Amino acid sequence: MSTVGQHAALSPRQLTRTGERVSFIYLERCIVHRDANAVTAEDANGTIHIPVATIGALLLGPGTRVTHQAMALLGEAGASVVWVGEQGVRYYASGRALSRSSQLAEAQALRWANPRSRLAVARAMYRLRFPDEDPSGLTRQGLLGREGRRVKDCYRTHAARTGLPWNGRKYYPGDFSSGDAVNQAITAAAQCMYGVAHAVVTALGCSPALGFVHSGHELSFVLDIADLYKTDIGIPVAFDVAAEDEQDIGPRTRRALRDRIHETSLLDRCVSDIKRLLLPEASSVAPADQDHVALQGDRGQHLPSGRNYSSLNEFTGEAVLW
Structure with a gap:
């Protein structure tokens, strides 16, 4: 060899x-x-x-x-x-992003840095989760309050559907077994969804830390993306698993969620949603294998790289002999 x-x-x-x-x-x-x-x-x-x-x-x-x-x-x-982890439901580490283009990373940083555009992305995330509502004009406090009510309604709906008693969401960090069966299943499902979201965010070259709803944590954007599918996928799977049996809740929830992720093509959906959130006006996103390097001008223009701009007034440089 x-x-x-x-x-x-x-x-x-x-x-x-x-x-x-x-x-x-x-x-x-x-x-x-x-x-x-x-x-x-x-x-x-x-x-x-x-x-x-x-x-x-x-x-x-x-x-x-x-x-x-x-x-x-x-x-x-x-x-x-x-x-x-097993069948991809946990994320541990990665070696390079799948994308060669910085387009999504730059768009994320740009929209995160401006308070108005950051709020606009948060509203767009809410609209993806609950398309029957219009969050236009809502403040951050309004978004959080309305999201909380919708999630509570989701818990009650699936409790009624499965016939499980529901006394509210209870989670004690570091003590998985302290909750009842359905709370354990919800926790296990959330952990799996965080892993899937982390893998996609990293593969696209985005920053896991620059969140639009969550803030202050190295995985803020990962938490944002994972929450997009909480009421649609995570919570229903958790109630289904808890309704079947109270034994081996964690492993059974991970396997059930793994199958649901495959059935719904969640990875593809996650990629599309991130692109729509960060580049809503763009007609297309640069190909992942694009290897384009440019220099930044004063007015936001991109100048060809590999040239020597020795004159401040003329951008007619010569090729660099490096």
Whole structure:
């Protein structure tokens, strides 16, 4: 097997476009290594080869080990690597964003930095969750109050649907077993949704910390995105699981939510919602594999990079010999 240093780095034009790749490959309980321009997954049943150029994101589940050479090849090929829990319902760490473009990250920072646009995004998030209401004109306090009432109504609705007694949401950090079965299921579902949202936010190159509803935490934006699907997916699954049996609530909730995420194509929906929230006026988002670098001018214009702007009055520079 040849060494990493003998392979030249691939340029974006040599790579398979993101839209033509497999969206993600999930591996667990195996050793991930490299053989030429493919990664290999080896377990007790043998070894399979995965052409690295076909991978959009590689999800490494429990029991996986990955070599340095495999990671180097994945990085060269522009693949995102995410360490996750079973079937991707937890997020632990990642190695690079899937996107080469900073468009979404810059849009997030720009809309977050202005109090008016930050509130506008918060209203748009509310509208995504409850499309039958118009939050225009609501203050932040108004949004929080109305959201709280809608979530309480959601709890009562699903309690009546499943026939479970409901005495309110009770959660004690660090003490999962202190709540009743349905509260345990809601907590487990929320943790899974945070993992899914964190994986998508990271893969898109956005900042997990710059939230529009939540604030002051390294995962504020992750919490914002996860809450978009609380009443639609998380809470109904939690009540269904608790209504079936009170045993093994945590594992059963994670498995049920895993299946629901797959059935509803939640990852695709999450990507689309983030793009709509951060770039509502844009007709399109830059391709994830775009490798475009520009310089910023005084009036917000983008100037070609790789040129020497030695004159302050003329932008007719010469090529840089670096």
